[in-house]
Amino acid sequence: MSSVFLLAVLFVLLLLALLVNAFLSKREGKPAFLFGYSLLWVQTESMEPTISARSYILVHASDGRDLPDGTVITYISRDESSPVCGSLVTHRILSHDAAGYHTKGDHTASHPDPVPVVPSDIVAVYVTNLPVLSVLGRIFASPVGLILTLAFFSPRPLFFTFPTSFRL
Numbered sequence: 001m002s003s004v005f006l007l008a009v010l011f012v013l014l015l016l017a018l019l020v021n022a023f024l025s026k027r028e029g030k031p032a033f034l035f036g037y038s039l040l041w042v043q044t045e046s047m048e049p050t051i052s053a054r055s056y057i058l059v060h061a062s063d064g065r066d067l068p069d070g071t072v073i074t075y076i077s078r079d080e081s082s083p084v085c086g087s088l089v090t091h092r093i094l095s096h097d098a099a100g101y102h103t104k105g106d107h108t109a110s111h112p113d114p115v116p117v118v119p120s121d122i123v124a125v126y127v128t129n130l131p132v133l134s135v136l137g138r139i140f141a142s143p144v145g146l147i148l149t150l151a152f153f154s155p156r157p158l159f160f161t162f163p164t165s166f167r168l
Contacts, residue, residue, distance in 0.1 A: 015133070017034060030076070030088065030123060031059065031061075031074070031088070031123055031124060033061045033124075036060055036061045037058060037059065037060055037061070037127070038058075038059050038061070038124060039056050039057070039058060039059075039130065039133070040056065040057050040059055040074060040088065040090065040124070041054075041055075041056055041137060042054070042055050042056075042057055042090060045107055046091065046105030046106075046107050046110050047072070047090055047091065047092075047105050047106045047107065048106065048107050049106065050072065050092075050106045051072075051090065051106075051126070051129060052129070052134070054134070054137070054138055054141070055129060055130070055131070055134035055137070056129075056130040056133040056134045056137055057090065057126060057127070057128065057129055057130060058126075058127040058128050058129075058130055059074050059090075059123075059124035059125060059126055059127055060124060060125050060127050061123070061124055062122055062123065062124050062125045063119065063122070064101075064117075064118075064119030064120060064121065064122030064123075065119050067093060067096075067101065067122070067125070068093070069093050069094065069095055069096065070092065070093060071092070071093045071125060071126075072090060072091070072092050072093075072125070072126035073090070073091065073092075073093060073101070073103070073117070073122050073124070073125055073126065074088050074089070074090045074122070074123055074124040074125075074126065075088070075089055075091075075103075075117045075121045075122045075123060076088060076089075076121045076123065077089045077113075077115075077121075078115055078117075078118075078121060079113065079114060079115040081114070088123065089103075089113075090126060091103040091104055091105050091110075091113060092104060092105070092106055094112060097116075099116040100116030100117050100118040100119070101116060101117040101118075101119075101122070102116055102117075103117055
C-alpha cells in the first residue's frame with residue numbers, strides 16, 4: 001500500500017469525521033469540535049462576499065477573549081428581537097468596549113447588530129471557506145441531488161436490476 005494512498009484515505013476519513021461532526025452540532029444547536037475545529041453551514045448572505053450563503057466554513061474554538069477588531073466570529077445570538085435569537089451567527093467584529101463586541105455582517109445591506117456580544121457567547125473564530133464541501137452540501141440539500149447521489153453511490157443501482165443470466 002503506497003503512502004500516497006494511505007494519506008488520501010486518512011484525509012477522506014478526516015473529512016467524513018468533520019462532516020459527521022457538523023451534522024451532530026446542527027442537531028445540538030452549538031458546534032461540536034474535533035481537535036479544536038468544526039464545520040459550520042452558513043445559511044444566509046449576511047457575510048457575502050467573504051462567506052457565500054449556503055456554504056461550509058471551518059472555524060476554530062474560541063473563549064471569546066482578547067479578539068481584535070475585524071475578526072470574524074461565530075456566537076450565540078442573544079438579541080430577543082431577532083428571529084435568530086439563540087442560534088449561531090457568524091459576523092465580523094467592528095469594535096469592542098465594556099459592553100462587549102459590536103458586530104455586523106459584511107454584506108452591504110447588513111446593519112450593525114443591536115446587541116453587543118459578550119465573550120462567553122462566542123464559540124468560534126472563522127478560519128476559511130470550504131468550497132468543495134459547500135458544493136456537496138448544496139447537492140445534498142436538494143431532494144433530487146440526494147436521490148441522484150444515493151443512486152450513484154449505491155453498491156447496486158437503486159432503480160435497475162440486471163439479471164446475471166438470461167433464460168429462454
